[in-house]
Amino acid sequence: MQTVVRVHNTSLKPFWNDELDSLKHSSIFWHNVWVSAGKPGSRYVHHLKCSTKLKYKKGIRDAYIAFENSHDDELFLHFFNKRPTEFWKTWHSKFRKNVARNITIDGCENDHDIATKFASHFANVYQQADASHTPTRLAVPKQANRNGSHSIAQPDLFTDPSVR
DSSP states (O other), rough: OOOOOOOOOOHHOOOOOOHHHHHHEEEHHHHHHHHHHTTEEESSSHHHHHHHHHHHHHHHHHHHHHHHHHHHHHHHHHHHTOOOOHHHHHHHHHHHOOOOOOOOOOOOHHHHHHHHHHHHHHHHHHHHHHOOOOOEEEEEEEEEEEOOOOOEEOHHHHHHHHTO
């Protein structure tokens, strides 16, 4: 016999709290009442279902934002108080993402083959660009400033017809 493993509710969403549990149960309750009433579209039960659902969603959004902002404050305090170990622990808990996913590019799955594909593609692109263009060097006129030093002349956007 197999069972579903119970996971504590705060392990998946670290911002979860008892208030969100209450809002969730209220939203589920009024949704079930609405369904058992025949899913009315414009009566009082429908209004209660929608309002509790919106409160639940707003509660999640507010708790998430508060959680994220607390990390920002915590990062700042660790950085300001010169505690690099705590700073990096907080940094990694906030920004570390799982990037070890299987990536397939043009049928290649291992890192070396993907890098080789990129290298050959961009080498081909740059060889085509080098063959079609010959580098030319433009003479950039200099003009004297008021203090006697020289700077690169900038075209006058309002009077120079070649700029338009």
